[in-house]
Amino acid sequence: MPRLNENYLNLKESYLFSEIAHRTAAYAKKNPEKGARIIRLGIGDVTRPLGKVVLEALHEGVDAMGKAETFHGYGPEQGYAETRNAISAYYKKNGIEVDPGDIFISDGAKSDTGNITDLFGHDNVILIPDPVYPVYVDSNIMCGNQVTYIAGTTENNFLPMPDPSQHADIIYICSPNNPTGACYTKAQLKEWVDYAIANQAVILFDSAYEAFVSEPDLPRSIYAVEGAKKCAIEFCSLSKTAGFTGTRCGYTVVPKELVFQASNGQEMSLNAMWNRRQSTKFNGVSYIVQKGAEAVFSEEGIRECQENIGYYKKNAKVIADTLTRLNIRFFGGISSPYIWFECPNGMESWECFDYLLENIQVVGTPGAGFGESGKNYFRLTSFGTYENTSEAMKRFEELFAGKN
Numbered sequence: 001m002p003r004l005n006e007n008y009l010n011l012k013e014s015y016l017f018s019e020i021a022h023r024t025a026a027y028a029k030k031n032p033e034k035g036a037r038i039i040r041l042g043i044g045d046v047t048r049p050l051g052k053v054v055l056e057a058l059h060e061g062v063d064a065m066g067k068a069e070t071f072h073g074y075g076p077e078q079g080y081a082e083t084r085n086a087i088s089a090y091y092k093k094n095g096i097e098v099d100p101g102d103i104f105i106s107d108g109a110k111s112d113t114g115n116i117t118d119l120f121g122h123d124n125v126i127l128i129p130d131p132v133y134p135v136y137v138d139s140n141i142m143c144g145n146q147v148t149y150i151a152g153t154t155e156n157n158f159l160p161m162p163d164p165s166q167h168a169d170i171i172y173i174c175s176p177n178n179p180t181g182a183c184y185t186k187a188q189l190k191e192w193v194d195y196a197i198a199n200q201a202v203i204l205f206d207s208a209y210e211a212f213v214s215e216p217d218l219p220r221s222i223y224a225v226e227g228a229k230k231c232a233i234e235f236c237s238l239s240k241t242a243g244f245t246g247t248r249c250g251y252t253v254v255p256k257e258l259v260f261q262a263s264n265g266q267e268m269s270l271n272a273m274w275n276r277r278q279s280t281k282f283n284g285v286s287y288i289v290q291k292g293a294e295a296v297f298s299e300e301g302i303r304e305c306q307e308n309i310g311y312y313k314k315n316a317k318v319i320a321d322t323l324t325r326l327n328i329r330f331f332g333g334i335s336s337p338y339i340w341f342e343c344p345n346g347m348e349s350w351e352c353f354d355y356l357l358e359n360i361q362v363v364g365t366p367g368a369g370f371g372e373s374g375k376n377y378f379r380l381t382s383f384g385t386y387e388n389t390s391e392a393m394k395r396f397e398e399l400f401a402g403k404n
Helices: 006-010 016-030 052-065 081-093 109-119 134-142 186-198 238-242 270-281 287-296 299-325 349-360 386-400
Strands: 103-106 126-130 147-151 170-174 202-206 232-237 250-253 259-261 267-269 330-332 338-342 377-381
Touching (some): 006 134, 081 103, 081 287, 103 109, 103 270, 109 250, 109 270, 126 134, 134 147, 170 186, 186 202, 232 238, 238 287, 238 299, 267 270, 287 299, 299 338, 299 386, 349 377
Parallel strands (some): 126 147, 170 202, 202 232
Antiparallel strands (some): 232 250, 330 338, 338 377
């Protein structure tokens, strides 16, 4: 009989979004007429199609695979040079120098934020904000790591800051944040970078929503902060930037400056370790998908992506305006696709989920699924269609007008 990884016993019974899907499906089956009216503003899946220039590049990739002289077999696990160079050039447009050799192409930020635990031992002090994207916590529980939480609250605008008296070895930061939509300023991130350097810690910085940032004092990369390459790994995804939720492509930046000392005194490079890990456990992203990803970072590709992001921001404004009229406190929705609001009438988040589903057939995400600090909050996404978002908010306003 094999000895199993019993750390899985410490996980919650089901993944947050699986539970949402289960409850929604059960309601629709029991109430078929109302089920047909369900509007989903829960999971962060996009609805706008891929841009024209990306589609053209994908077709070029497909055509290349049909000719012997242009066929591609196994590619480099790190990603094709053309894709890595395109991403490096994108950083440069935003005033940041990133070596293409520090960029690793993957099938998405979710995979990489989960797999990055392979680089670290299991006796580190791991600091994770609460509320937080569940993958950060669950991937650490799976390998037996102990997690220390730092609370995001209304008092700190869901942007917790470092405590100099508290030591950490690994720090998770997501900005713009999932689920709260809150964004750290450059000055706030500088505090985190200084703290990490002082503690010889590594920041795992999730910038999956960087393309939504429009305010000038909000950095789109942690590498906009001096010293960050000495302490930070950055994860990014084309899922929300370019609508690649079904196409699957992301990238992780592991600077060569990230060098630490092993217990025997030998120097270890996180860049070299991640390269070794990917070469061993990952076969790389397909040539076809990387052709599309490369096109994302062209002038036309960026313009098309920003058009779609503008569409989602319009949805966010519809949600924000409705909550404002109802005098419901909320966060996010400006430089983020997420709106995080306080559950009306003192409800807890799963109670709010059931209330919205049963009364107006609108599905969102209960804040409790993101941690203890989220139990009285609720997340809506702006990734639906404009028509569905408007209809959902019309129902929302009719339900809560005069009740909050």
